Amino acid sequence: MLTGVVNAPEINTKHGWLNTDRSYTLKDFRGKIVLLDFWTYGCINCQHLMPDLHRLEKEYPQELVIIGVHSAKFEAEKSHEAIKQAILKFGITHPVVNDADFEVWKHYAVNAWPTVVLIDPNGKVIGQKPGEGIYDTIKPHLDQLIKDFGDRINREPFPFTQEQAARQVLNFPSKLIADPEGNLYLSDSGHNRILKLSTSGQILEEIGNGDAGFTDGSYAQATFNEPHGLALHGQTLYVADAKNNAIRVVNLETKEVATVAGTGELSYYFFDDQLGAPVNPNSPWDLLLDGNQLYIASAGNHQILRMDLQTKHVLRFAGTGREALADGSLREAAFNQPSGLALNGRTLYIADPEASAIRALDLDKAAVSTLIGRGLFEFGDEDGYFDEAYLQHCMGLTFHNGLLYVADTYNGKVKVLDLEKEQIHTVLDGLQEPNDVLVHQGYLWVTNTNAHQLVKVNLETGEQEVVEVKG
Template sequence: MIVIFRIGVFFSVKIPLPAYLKKASAFIGGFFPGATDLVCRGSDNGTNTVIMMRQTFFLWMFLVCMAFGCNGQSSGNLEARSERAPDIDTPYGWLNTDRDWHIKDFKGKIVLLDFWTYGCVNCYHILPDLRKLEEMYPNELVIIGVHSGKFTSEKGTNQIRNAILKFGIKHPVVNDAKFDIWQKYGVNAWPTVVLIDPDGYVVGKYSGEGVYHAVNPYIKELLKEYGDKIDRKPLHFKLETEKKTVLRFPGKIISAGDGTYWISDSGHNRIVKIDPEGKILQVIGDGKQDSDNGAFVEASFSEPQGMALVGDLLYIADTGNNLIRVADLKKKTVTTVAGNGQLGYYWGDEKWGVSVLPNSPWGLFATQANIYVANAGNHQILRYDLKEEKLFRFAGSGREALINGKFKDAAFNQPSGITRLDGNLYVADTEASAIRELDMTNKTVKTIVGKGLFEFGDKDGPFKEALLQHVTGIFAYEGNLYVADTYNNKIKVLDMKSKNVKTLVDGLDQPNGVLVDLGSVWIANTNAHQIVKVDLETGKKKVLNIRE
């Protein structure tokens, strides 16, 4: 086995994995909090396996120290820059700007290239770090997003524009649809950043999360080295704009049990309740992107997604804040029940049976005793015990992979939706475009549809042959599973008796949430900022008129 490690911030090594480390490699994806995940890309030619990982400094330094011994010093060397930064030209267009850009245009400025793909949760996690750097160095630093889309749907300019608006990105983004720029820079993982000095030379690369702490020291050194030679003239970019809509990128929809519905209005950082015709009856959250508790009118969220109703308590996955919140519908107050805002990372045998932190919680499902959480950021399923009021690990090792087996050994891929059918849990395992079953009796996980991180498509038919593309929503109804096949712009039905997948609704725009209630399918048609209702008998489709 050969493993490619990217160590520290600014150099790479390629080493044969010693026999005594092969066992350890089974747990790559982390021994340390803050490490991100295995496996970004892999290949097996029958003799060797090359694994390219999303990683952070400490895990890789740990493994290499085991092999060679290390002194813990930084590997960065600002004196040894010799590689000219390749140009960032592309035939697929630019966004958040009204012109094309080239590396030479930024002479005198420090440049940071961010290689990302908009469906990747780790790319989402580094956005606050990029914003922090932009705020610290508004005139000295230029950040350019290089969008190298993994999925077919992610390569379209319009969908990248939607992602820019959804995430609030304020720097230019180039559409690297065919991975041309990616290949020029030798990138092998999302996210990866490349730092370029004011003379246009590559300082180095860093893959994974924790970008601010990895890159900022080098920016400071460059500022010190170049001094007055730094071009501090402000650059102004023409950012993407959008029309105002009542809902903005709605994520999930659930029934309130009385003919009304709760919607996570994610782009407006709030939760809204509507009647069957779309009239807004109640709002939770003041719309600010924050984490304040308190009365409904003053509480705040950050891109909330999944919800689960338990009596008069509405549990909310406050995704951008890494929190689980609860809205008391009688008292009209919001409190935090799990999380402290930090990203929780747990690996292998670590912290089973003790309280843990959520990490980009995305989907929720309630039973009488528990709230089950599709914990996208750490590729796990968590369990919130309603009696103990604590959050625990439930399934998943923390690796990003399509691995079946016992709950502790199985691996997920950014799970974003969760439901229950006939006593078992079912998960929309997003990055693997898969549907997973958690057998609650045998404590095992198996894949019922899906083949892996890089096998996806749009194919109906038998479970073993069907293909989905970045599925994010799932709902059980009358023995079947209804799924939001997000990047195929469809709702599909998994018939659990015939073991067959078929398309129910098409022509959508990256739907994230699905619900079946009172004879209709209710869809959070996310990128169209809509709620769509489809009659199960007639197939008639209706876009609700959402109004205050």
């Protein structure tokens, strides 16, 4: 018989619960199989785990209760409201306890995100597993527990009152670019679509029908799954379709969407794996076009990829695949969930959020250096000289007139790097997890992601305006 020995430590905390209307103790779930998911919402590996959790919930609706234990890495991730927004963004249906002080984390001796812990119907710990890809490991244990405990399992459903999102035109807007005619293309990631907008906010075209999926076809037929980065090459729009692990291509003349790279599956490459051979993107987050070369921030495998627009082949370009803040040659350097790209001449700038870093990739010297950032667990909110400055999970950036504008996402700010003086200062604050920045027609445009807004700031007067996006 499969059964645990050690009593599962309590999971209730003083910081409260989300996605439910009450607090719980483990005794409330006695008779159920319980799976604890220790996560932090900015972690791409935690996001990769969610399809497995959804699948298990669907297959074992009577016997299994999944509980998210949110043990925040970053200070900003401890906020109840920020966790609520993440629950809505990721479509989480199970209750989540806020473990802001790592109390539950420590009691279960967890040491990595994500980690799942399986608890039997008697409240005993069966075991834990860190990392992604848990379905094939957990499912046999669930089947065995159901067989062993039989009628002693409580099969009454647990009703949880889930967080409700307000209806809005934009839902977690992400990356933003402009076209030569002055219009904007915006990834409305929470609505799984791309919008073409006028600068007044008028929706000119909608690409994708809004459903989460992986379907090619006309604008009305095509589906995306959390699209982010965008790049425009003539009448072709490239889209980083993050949750589909794919690069989609939009023909703006025929109004058709196709897939140019990726199969929908997660693919990993480390050190010398597949060098010089075609690879698949892993949670691609941003795109940058330089001539006929498309650079891809492959956040899920901590690498920069490059696609030749003529051959359509995607190759590894920079990064070992391990998550670390390491400078050096393209083969030696390591990144931390790269999520934003910008170009100035022959330097590719990279927003490296899990290390709260800004990286510089010299395309001529084929080498990576760090402008700001000290490591995976060093972050803050300090302006000044680069070697004194701190950011917090910065996700977007753009270059304009010798300045590098950065979406300092978890600090809710936009900051500007003066590359000549090697100084950084804040130009906009009070935002809610801004994901991208763009300088266009004398304005600084910002996707104020968790406020579900598009904001523009007059660069001369500093006047700020929320752009009303309308159909």
